[in-house]
Amino acid sequence: MIEKERFLPIRIQKNHALLKRIAKNHPKRLNIESDQTRRLAGYKGEQAIDFHLSKLPEKEFLIFHDLRLSSGKHFFQIDTLILNSAFVLILEVKNYGGTLYFDPDFNQLIQTNSKGEVKGYPNPIEQTRVQCSEMKKWLLKRNINIPIEFFIIISKPSTILKTAPGHAKMLQRVLHVQFLLKSMEKIKAAHKKEVLSPKDMKKISRSILKEHTPKNFDILKHYEISRSDIQTGVICKVCSSYPMKRHYGTWCCTKCKTKDKSAHITALKDIFLLNNSSPLSNQQICKFLHIPSGDIAKKLLSASKQRCSGSKKGRVYFPNTDYQQIKDLE
Structure with missing residues (x-):
């Protein structure tokens, strides 16, 4: 077993x-x-x-x-x-x-x-x-x-x-x-x-x-890569271009015109992986996803059942445990 x-x-x-x-x-x-x-x-x-x-x-x-x-x-x-x-x-x-x-x-x-x-x-x-x-x-x-x-x-x-x-x-x-x-x-x-x-x-x-204690470490520190080198935004799963634009409740690729309501899920996973799985504020997530409104980010995070603690401006978000339970790369 x-x-x-x-x-x-x-x-x-x-x-x-x-x-x-x-x-x-x-x-x-x-x-x-x-x-x-x-x-x-x-x-x-x-x-x-x-x-x-x-x-x-x-x-x-x-x-x-x-x-x-x-x-x-x-x-x-x-x-x-x-x-x-x-x-x-x-x-x-x-x-x-x-x-x-x-x-x-x-x-x-x-x-x-x-x-x-x-x-x-x-x-x-x-x-x-x-x-x-x-x-x-x-x-x-x-x-x-x-x-x-x-x-x-x-x-x-x-x-x-x-x-x-x-x-x-x-x-x-x-x-x-x-x-x-x-x-x-x-x-x-x-x-x-x-x-x-x-x-x-x-x-x-x-x-x-x-x-059992999974090993965690700061990937950017390990490779000595500056955070300014990280290209932010939601990536299109079809043509890999970014950033996708948020428009009327969905993500739109400006290059191939693909529309994807859940494209931000992978981007959220990326930011937590690159941030050493540390908690992130609504503002940090907005900046990474290129979302102008904290309310929109809050709705997306709530819909994806993102783990969080605190309230209002003190609320921070954590990576979901299912991020570690995949068997193949996307």
């Missing part, structure tokens, strides 16, 4: 909003595009395991995607955590192609792609062992002592895996996605003693969901 679904990471959404609203020739654009391409590939790789996990018996497993928990001193992230009555399994998903060489001497992963380009990465085996250690601490704080296993999942079946002679054991924890279920059967066979009752599993699930 999926206890926490996989949604599009907020970092990808912020990159997307930023790329829509900076100039095509902006000096930071290539850097953002490169980061976005890498993150989208990673997300696609994580999605590749979902089909296989859907075949697991629902009553035996609880599945949590994209977790960020704290063991006390710091946070740790897990791509996918699977809870069983006899064991916990952590999956770290990699969407690397070409040839992957797990170097035992320098403890790193070396990728050679189809063009012959070579890149080095931290060893994901060691990375995931750290995650297991942190998860164990998290569980022990709740008086739960249960075996924790892990796999590094390579989402592309064509990727070639290599290591140095005599170190084949190093790759026992690394497998292509199509072998995940078979490998899980081996883990299940090795851990037959039940540690957790169904009641215990539900209790742990509630704790995990309660303590």
